Amino acid sequence: MSFSGNKVLDNVNFQLRQGEVHSLMGANGAGKSTLIKILNGIYQAVSGNIEVDGRAVQIKNPKDAERLGLAFVHQELNVCNDMTVAENMYIGNWIRNSMGFYDRKGTSRKAGELLRIMGVDLDPDMPVRRLRTAEKQIIEILKTLTQDAKVVILDEPTSSLNEKEKENFFGIMRRMKENGVSIIFISHFLEDVLTLSDRVTVLKDGVNNGVFTAGNYTKDDLVVAMMGRKIDSDETKPPKIAQNAKTVLEVEGLCSQKKFNNVSLKVQEGDIVGVCGLLGAGKTEIARAIFGLDEFQSGKIILNGEEIKKPRPDLMIEKKVALLTEERKQEGFVPLLSIRENESLSVMKEMASRFGVIDRKRQEQFAEDISKRMTVKMSGIEQQVVSLSGGNQQKVVIAKCLASGPKLFLLDEPTRGVDVYAKSEIYKILRQAAEEGTAILIFSSELEELLANCSKIIILKKGNVTGVVETKELTKNKLLSMIG
Amino acid sequence: MKERTQTIKAVFGEDIVRLAIILLFIIVMSIASPYFLTVRNMMNILQNISLQGITAIGMTMVIITGGIDISVGGVCAFTAWVAASIMKGGTHWVLACLCGVGIAVLCGAINAFSVGVMKIPPMIASLAMMNMTRGLQTVISGGSTLSGLPEGFQVIGQGSLFDVIPIPAIIIVVLYVLAAWFMNRTVLGRSIYAVGGNPEAARVAGIKNTRVLFFAYIMCSVFACIAGLVFVSRTNSAPSTLANNLEMKAIMAAVIGGTSVTFGGKGKIMGTFLGIIIVGLMTNALDLLGVSAYYQQFIQGLMVLFVVFLEAIRSNRAAKRA
Numbered sequence: 107m108s109f110s111g112n113k114v115l116d117n118v119n120f121q122l123r124q125g126e127v128h129s130l131m132g133a134n135g136a137g138k139s140t141l142i143k144i145l146n147g148i149y150q151a152v153s154g155n156i157e158v159d160g161r162a163v164q165i166k167n168p169k170d171a172e173r174l175g176l177a178f179v180h181q182e183l184n185v186c187n188d189m190t191v192a193e194n195m196y197i198g199n200w201i202r203n204s205m206g207f208y209d210r211k212g213t214s215r216k217a218g219e220l221l222r223i224m225g226v227d228l229d230p231d232m233p234v235r236r237l238r239t240a241e242k243q244i245i246e247i248l249k250t251l252t253q254d255a256k257v258v259i260l261d262e263p264t265s266s267l268n269e270k271e272k273e274n275f276f277g278i279m280r281r282m283k284e285n286g287v288s289i290i291f292i293s294h295f296l297e298d299v300l301t302l303s304d305r306v307t308v309l310k311d312g313v314n315n316g317v318f319t320a321g322n323y324t325k326d327d328l329v330v331a332m333m334g335r336k337i338d339s340d341e342t343k344p345p346k347i348a349q350n351a352k353t354v355l356e357v358e359g360l361c362s363q364k365k366f367n368n369v370s371l372k373v374q375e376g377d378i379v380g381v382c383g384l385l386g387a388g389k390t391e392i393a394r395a396i397f398g399l400d401e402f403q404s405g406k407i408i409l410n411g412e413e414i415k416k417p418r419p420d421l422m423i424e425k426k427v428a429l430l431t432e433e434r435k436q437e438g439f440v441p442l443l444s445i446r447e448n449e450s451l452s453v454m455k456e457m458a459s460r461f462g463v464i465d466r467k468r469q470e471q472f473a474e475d476i477s478k479r480m481t482v483k484m485s486g487i488e489q490q491v492v493s494l495s496g497g498n499q500q501k502v503v504i505a506k507c508l509a510s511g512p513k514l515f516l517l518d519e520p521t522r523g524v525d526v527y528a529k530s531e532i533y534k535i536l537r538q539a540a541e542e543g544t545a546i547l548i549f550s551s552e553l554e555e556l557l558a559n560c561s562k563i564i565i566l567k568k569g570n571v572t573g574v575v576e577t578k579e580l581t582k583n584k585l586l587s588m589i590g
Numbered sequence: 591m592k593e594r595t596q597t598i599k600a601v602f603g604e605d606i607v608r609l610a611i612i613l614l615f616i617i618v619m620s621i622a623s624p625y626f627l628t629v630r631n632m633m634n635i636l637q638n639i640s641l642q643g644i645t646a647i648g649m650t651m652v653i654i655t656g657g658i659d660i661s662v663g664g665v666c667a668f669t670a671w672v673a674a675s676i677m678k679g680g681t682h683w684v685l686a687c688l689c690g691v692g693i694a695v696l697c698g699a700i701n702a703f704s705v706g707v708m709k710i711p712p713m714i715a716s717l718a719m720m721n722m723t724r725g726l727q728t729v730i731s732g733g734s735t736l737s738g739l740p741e742g743f744q745v746i747g748q749g750s751l752f753d754v755i756p757i758p759a760i761i762i763v764v765l766y767v768l769a770a771w772f773m774n775r776t777v778l779g780r781s782i783y784a785v786g787g788n789p790e791a792a793r794v795a796g797i798k799n800t801r802v803l804f805f806a807y808i809m810c811s812v813f814a815c816i817a818g819l820v821f822v823s824r825t826n827s828a829p830s831t832l833a834n835n836l837e838m839k840a841i842m843a844a845v846i847g848g849t850s851v852t853f854g855g856k857g858k859i860m861g862t863f864l865g866i867i868i869v870g871l872m873t874n875a876l877d878l879l880g881v882s883a884y885y886q887q888f889i890q891g892l893m894v895l896f897v898v899f900l901e902a903i904r905s906n907r908a909a910k911r912a
Contacts, residue, residue, distance in 0.1 A: 397794075399793065399794070419793050419794055419795075419796050420796040420798050422796070423795070423796035424796070429794055431790070431794055433790075436788075436790055437788070437790040437791050437794055438791055438794075439788065439791055440783070440784050440787035440788040440791050440792065440855060441787060441788065441855075442783070442787045442855045442856055443780075443783060443784065443787060443855070447780060447783075447784075451784060451791070451792070451795040451797070452795040452796045452797075454777045454780060454781070455777055458776070458777045461776075462776045462777040462778055463775055463776050463777075464775055464776060464777060464780065466775070506795065510796075
């Protein structure tokens with residue numbers, strides 16, 4: 107299959123062989139999603155053509171794409187939570203009995219077979235609601251197989267998977283390949299791309315900036331092709347904290363039923379501490395409990411020496427605490443509001459008169475300044491946040507958090523779905539905040555991120571703290587074995 | 591100059607469809623009827639839409655929070671009836687009106703409590719309130735019509751400035767300007783948008799969502815009460831059928847005005863104002879053309895469909911461009 111286009115994409119050629127995993131990489135805004143949307147029939151190419159099996163084809167809408175055997179798995183999951191695993195896998199194509207009615211047992215049996223072949227240990231009759239995100243994603247991928255897809259396009263499929271689940275996922279990919287399915291794999295994760303791909307195409311500013319074949323390239327080659335420069339790795343050094351640094355946050359024996367147990371931790375001003383654990387280890391839950399978004403049963407949260415008995419988000423913001431939530435789209439920003447309003451969301455009151463009338467000039471100036479500091483790429487502060495690329499959205503959300511000048515900054519998966527360059531910029535911003543005295547606590551499942559930025563890492567396993575380690579003494583493999 | 595065009599664009603950018611419809615109406619009708627484009631008729635229109643129009647302000651606020659309030663008709667009728675019967679009983683009319691507003695605050699607070707604290711879907715919560723208030727109004731009115739209200743009170747609905755501009759017309763314009771300013775410029779107004787646009791993000795940013803909901807629902811009931819008082823004063827009577835179907839009319843105005851009922855955070859007070867003007871112009875036009883009331887309702891429904899279709903086409907196109 108080949109394709110060439112124009113404008114947002116300029117003369118891009120892309121070729122996919124049968125049974126090949128072909129990765130598509132590029133910074134946010136490089137044109138990956140545009141290319142994919144053209145393949146899906148959502149956009150039309152101005153010029154150029156698409157061929158499937160050597161025949162020129164027209165893809166005018168998603169139905170055409172489906173007919174041609176192209177299947178798309180998006181970052182947002184589209185499962186029906188109240189139907190079973192089997193029903194979801196065969197959605198719309200349920201097995202029928204001789205009378206033409208839905209055959210529940212037959213559907214379940216066929217789904218069970220497919221799950222076995224793919225090496226997935228799931229009960230086909232289980233309601234999807236009870237599955238974890240990673241498992242739902244696998245259901246989405248298997249769905250494409252029941253539709254006899256020849257080409258499967260996966261958009262950031264590994265971003266919510268932990269290391270073990272990734273192994274599993276890679277296994278499924280390999281089995282799909284063996285069955286002659288071709289896969290387009292879109293990802294920001296260099297390691298995953300490196301492990302999985304037969305070939306890699308890198309887009310930069312809408313042009314094809316290099317095709318790499320497995321075994322003939324390094325991670326650095328990909329970064330250079332994506333960004334046009336190498337990311338300076340010297341920048342990433344754990345923070346040094348002053349000897350007389352005060353303890354900002356102290357958590358003692360925090361418990362929440364079924365979520366986490368007896369969690370204790372400590373962060374000092376100017377320090378960056380990581381909390382590491384697999385999906386479901388309780389990272390998000392702990393962050394939310396400290397910020398007062400969820401309740402906890404027992405334990406103490408001590409902020410600057412003062413015990414906070416019942417944290418509430420508004421109270422915590424008053425006490426100079428900020429939280430960056432895990433789900434950017436669901437919890438991070440208000441999509442229809444402008445960059446200006448989102449960035450000043452938590453400090454609106456400080457920009458208003460006694461009667462709550464907002465000083466517009468001040469708000470504009472504030473948004474201009476902080477956007478510049480965060481290097482947000484935008485047409486102006488009145489642009490809607492939803493129209494920004496993922497990395498820039500995240501910068502706006504971080505700006506919103508930093509707007510209140512927090513003394514304690516909790517971040518839950520701060521760089522999910524963000525490209526390598528934006529990532530390094532976000533780390534820079536965090537380190538700068540730490541240098542200015544903010545205590546930072548990063549909850550993350552991305553090991554490299556924690557190793558590069560934190561002075562120490564708290565290991566979390568099934569809701570229990572199982573260790574606190576100095577980053578200096580750690581390697582990725584060692585950390586991996588500790589959390590698994 | 592550039593800044594000025596930008597402001598104009600910011601205010602009316604999304605309202606192009608509605609402005610075009612209004613303009614079209616005025617052109618066609620001024621050809622069809624010589625009486626249409628007179629000051630008197632224009633004032634008449636503003637006066638006629640006051641009940642629905644004032645209610646629609648609060649409704650827009652509630653819809654922007656991502657909710658809906660179908661109890662406005664009931665609240666309007668009940669509170670206006672209570673106020674009317676108290677003043678008929680000899681209490682000063684200002685005090686009577688305040689009584690009505692007080693009850694409205696209570697109704698709104700109960701709605702907000704159901705939605706914000708008990709997490710009951712707004713449609714269900716306000717359905718219960720609708721039946722409660724309608725029921726109580728039927729009990730106290732006994733199906734009869736109240737009339738002969740104090741003269742001081744009648745001035746609100748029947749008086750006019752310089753014998754030209756009726757007071758209800760002034761009230762509606764002033765309330766819309768105030769509400770639009772409030773929604774655009776104050777912390778609470780912007781919080782309503784934030785809570786409707788993304789409740790979780792608002793909570794994380796330290797906004798007290800429940801408080802914002804209380805405010806919106808209470809304002810919605812209070813606006814319904816004010817609308818009822820103005821109407822009762824204008825007609826000098828409180829019929830038992832007062833404010834029938836008012837909730838649907840208010841929702842209609844908001845929807846024609848571009849407020850989204852499918853997701854929160856989208857809508858403008860001035861959009862609703864244009865919506866209510868469209869409804870007013872159309873009703874007036876149909877009256878002038880002598881179309882029967884039975885057809886009018888059908889045509890109004892058709893109108894809603896027409897406007898939302900145009901709006902959908904416009905926004906789908908905009909989405910494709912982005």
